[in-house]
Amino acid sequence: xxxxxxxxxxxxxxxxxxxxxxxxxxxxxxxxxxxxxxxxxxxxxxxxxxxxxxxxxxxxxxxxxxxxxxxxxxxxxxxxxxxxxxxxxxxxxxxxxxxxxxxxxxxxxxx
Amino acid sequence: xxxxxxxxxxxxxxxxxxxxxxxxxxxxxxxxxxxxxxxxxxxxxxxxxxxxxxxxxxxxxxxxxxxxxxxxxxxxxxxxxxxxxxxxxxxxxxxxxxxxxxxxxxxxxxx
Numbered sequence: 001x002x003x004x005x006x007x008x009x010x011x012x013x014x015x016x017x018x019x020x021x022x023x024x025x026x027x028x029x030x031x032x033x034x035x036x037x038x039x040x041x042x043x044x045x046x047x048x049x050x051x052x053x054x055x056x057x058x059x060x061x062x063x064x065x066x067x068x069x070x071x072x073x074x075x076x077x078x079x080x081x082x083x084x085x086x087x088x089x090x091x092x093x094x095x096x097x098x099x100x101x102x103x104x105x106x107x108x109x110x111x
Numbered sequence: 112x113x114x115x116x117x118x119x120x121x122x123x124x125x126x127x128x129x130x131x132x133x134x135x136x137x138x139x140x141x142x143x144x145x146x147x148x149x150x151x152x153x154x155x156x157x158x159x160x161x162x163x164x165x166x167x168x169x170x171x172x173x174x175x176x177x178x179x180x181x182x183x184x185x186x187x188x189x190x191x192x193x194x195x196x197x198x199x200x201x202x203x204x205x206x207x208x209x210x211x212x213x214x215x216x217x218x219x220x221x222x
Contacts, residue, residue, distance in 0.1 A: 040120065040215070042212040042213055044212075048209065097208045098160055099145075100210065101156075102154030104153050
């Protein structure tokens with residue numbers, strides 16, 4: 001059973017607020033990922049990490065930032081939320097290149 | 112430009128019949144193909160994969176077929192069950208630990 005957690009599950013917040021989306025996994029995976037998905041669209045990789053103190057930007061440009069201070073924790077931060085950031089954010093981790101375990105996602109709405 | 116294409120946004124299949132979900136790709140460098148399944152309000156879960164050196168992989172009711180010359184793969188579900196109703200994402204990787212996802216196909220299993 002894969003254990004990867006995301007909080008909050010749903011967030012409605014006003015423009016200009018700073019937000020942090022939490023992601024934790026208990027599987028000891030080195031690789032972690034953040035995806036952004038709009039309804040009916042593909043998942044787009046926005047950040048990834050291959051281990052502690054390693055973070056890289058993904059294929060889709062994002063104004064968010066990430067950190068990886070501990071293996072199990074990979075939070076995503078938006079310094080100033082805007083309506084264009086409204087989307088679903090999915091966190092994943094993996095031990096091998098192909099099978100990623102996903103959290104339940106955070107649905108963010110910026111008003 | 113989309114590298115992984117799922118041209119059918121939705122598909123309805125009678126319970127007990129075969130479900131066939133299709134996927135096309137453009138990048139001949141992909142070396143692994145995957146299918147993920149997603150229920151509402153949950154993250155995607157890995158379903159089945161196939162290496163580019165194979166043309167078929169079977170796991171219980173699920174079989175994935177790969178036609179490299181046509182750059183096409185398909186997922187067959189036989190027999191289809193009500194619990195198979197979900198969104199299915201086709202995905203591909205070229206070995207750098209990153210996965211490219213399609214937009215998904217929503218499968219409805221009809222009673």
